[in-house]
Amino acid sequence: MSRTMIIPFGPQHPAFLEPINLSLEVSEEKVSSVKVNIGYNHRGMEYALALDYKKTQYLVERVCGICSFHHSSVYCQTIEAIFGIEAPERAQIIRTIFMEFQRLTSHFLALGHVAEAAGYESLFMRSFAVREHIMRLLNRLTGSRVHYSVNIIGGVRTDISAEGARDILSVIDEIRPEVKTLRDVFLNDVTLVHRLSGAGKLTLDEARDWCAVGPVARASGIKEDARLDGFAAYGKIDFQPIVREEGDAFARTAIRAEECIQSLDLIEKCIMIMKDGETSAVAKKLPAGSSYSRVEAPRGELVYFLRSEEKKLSRLKIKTPASVNVPILASILKNASLADVPVIAASIDPCICCTDR
Amino acid sequence: MSLKNSPWVMHFDTGSCNGCDMEIWALLTPYYDIERFGAINAGNPKHADVLLLTGPVNKKSASRLKNLYDQVPEPKVVIAVGDCASTGAPFQDCYNICGGISTVIPVDVFVQGCAARPEAIIDGFSKAIGILEEKRSGRHGSERGDKVAGAENAGIQSQAGHDSGRGER
Numbered sequence A: 001m002s003r004t005m006i007i008p009f010g011p012q013h014p015a016f017l018e019p020i021n022l023s024l025e026v027s028e029e030k031v032s033s034v035k036v037n038i039g040y041n042h043r044g045m046e047y048a049l050a051l052d053y054k055k056t057q058y059l060v061e062r063v064c065g066i067c068s069f070h071h072s073s074v075y076c077q078t079i080e081a082i083f084g085i086e087a088p089e090r091a092q093i094i095r096t097i098f099m100e101f102q103r104l105t106s107h108f109l110a111l112g113h114v115a116e117a118a119g120y121e122s123l124f125m126r127s128f129a130v131r132e133h134i135m136r137l138l139n140r141l142t143g144s145r146v147h148y149s150v151n152i153i154g155g156v157r158t159d160i161s162a163e164g165a166r167d168i169l170s171v172i173d174e175i176r177p178e179v180k181t182l183r184d185v186f187l188n189d190v191t192l193v194h195r196l197s198g199a200g201k202l203t204l205d206e207a208r209d210w211c212a213v214g215p216v217a218r219a220s221g222i223k224e225d226a227r228l229d230g231f232a233a234y235g236k237i238d239f240q241p242i243v244r245e246e247g248d249a250f251a252r253t254a255i256r257a258e259e260c261i262q263s264l265d266l267i268e269k270c271i272m273i274m275k276d277g278e279t280s281a282v283a284k285k286l287p288a289g290s291s292y293s294r295v296e297a298p299r300g301e302l303v304y305f306l307r308s309e310e311k312k313l314s315r316l317k318i319k320t321p322a323s324v325n326v327p328i329l330a331s332i333l334k335n336a337s338l339a340d341v342p343v344i345a346a347s348i349d350p351c352i353c354c355t356d357r
Numbered sequence B: 001m002s003l004k005n006s007p008w009v010m011h012f013d014t015g016s017c018n019g020c021d022m023e024i025w026a027l028l029t030p031y032y033d034i035e036r037f038g039a040i041n042a043g044n045p046k047h048a049d050v051l052l053l054t055g056p057v058n059k060k061s062a063s064r065l066k067n068l069y070d071q072v073p074e075p076k077v078v079i080a081v082g083d084c085a086s087t088g089a090p091f092q093d094c095y096n097i098c099g100g101i102s103t104v105i106p107v108d109v110f111v112q113g114c115a116a117r118p119e120a121i122i123d124g125f126s127k128a129i130g131i132l133e134e135k136r137s138g139r140h141g142s143e144r145g146d147k148v149a150g151a152e153n154a155g156i157q158s159q160a161g162h163d164s165g166r167g168e169r
Ligand code: SF4
Pocket: A062, A065, A146, B016, B017, B018, B019, B020, B021, B054, B055, B081, B082, B083, B084, B085, B090, B113, B114, B115, B116
């Protein structure tokens, strides 16, 4: 006879960085059903962002601290389309560089989190140690470690000087061996591979049904990446997404580990093609109109929709990648053993402040 | 003595943007490493001495925050990390927030910055250890909320008592 009980996970739980609540119905250590309960981080950002568009630029980075630059870039991209202006090429390249740096910091956070959930304390520490190099570089370049405040409507307000470019290249040279080592550990370490393989499997069809995005979709064999659209400078730097077929926690982790190396390459390519020029275009008063645009945030496709009336925004709608990926937990945690729950949850890379906004 | 030498930390996010949470995680890892103060990240409120809290406290997490706070054994200190945890700052006009940790539970140390820098959090943390030690020996008589970490660096005036009048909103 099996007994069923309900185990609450969160909102405060050592396995989660952020407040999310999972009600796991467990029988004999096997999860039989899952309820995902969100909303502990809902602030009402969509409402607040549309209040005063002059303040939106500041606030839009505070939607999510992990992908703040992606939020501000896609916001700028969208509102630039309403203004009918385009950011100059140099600004586009600078945006691309910071987007890739932020992808690195986010992926190392996710990788470290998976390592910790799997019980690899020193791997977690090493992932964060590499990440710290990037945070410090970003601090030198922009004056801030988390919210860079680089974007403005029409371009960027912080240029990358020749000295800054040299700094970037030297930091990349410095961390590349360590990033490669970490990737090899995540890809080849026997224990870790055994721990992650087969955990939280999401098949191709399921991924399509759940509309998965980002590394979660790419790990299930969907070749889907908003960077293929060629927004910002991605059209100029020959980008190809990394796709795997397995669809389990290992594949999702492996994709992130490989994308870290790819990001370093993309940044180097950006520095190579950077030419002197303007960094911002002039935006005059806000016309009425509406627009929609997307970028590839570290967790997947991030979409902004804006509608403006004369000189004010009447609606701002955000579709974040995490809000699509987090509900998938309800499917992939089913039939998992209770001990695997933290690893599987971490492999989705849930970002609750994006999910709830 | 043990409290001073090994204060265990519990981190809870009450609705932040994650900026300050990331800096707290940076603290627990190499480079900043608050383990040199003996601090260990405890996942369990019953083990914790220091509460590192972020976020403007949204309406759903307010009762959970109170619940967690009540579970932490005395003596305990509460650190509000970041502007939004201190005052609700960038989110003050949002409909779903209470406006800072101090609207729900008493706060001992406010750390400023959006995002708060790791150095400022360490500064706040060392102040908190002092308060914890005072509380343990029963010497802590000063008002809560009178320590502002990072204020000297940021050139910002102490925000002691800033939360008075908050109830009107
Ligand atoms: S203080 Fe700023 S950076 Fe920190 S959690 Fe609040 S909004 Fe985010």
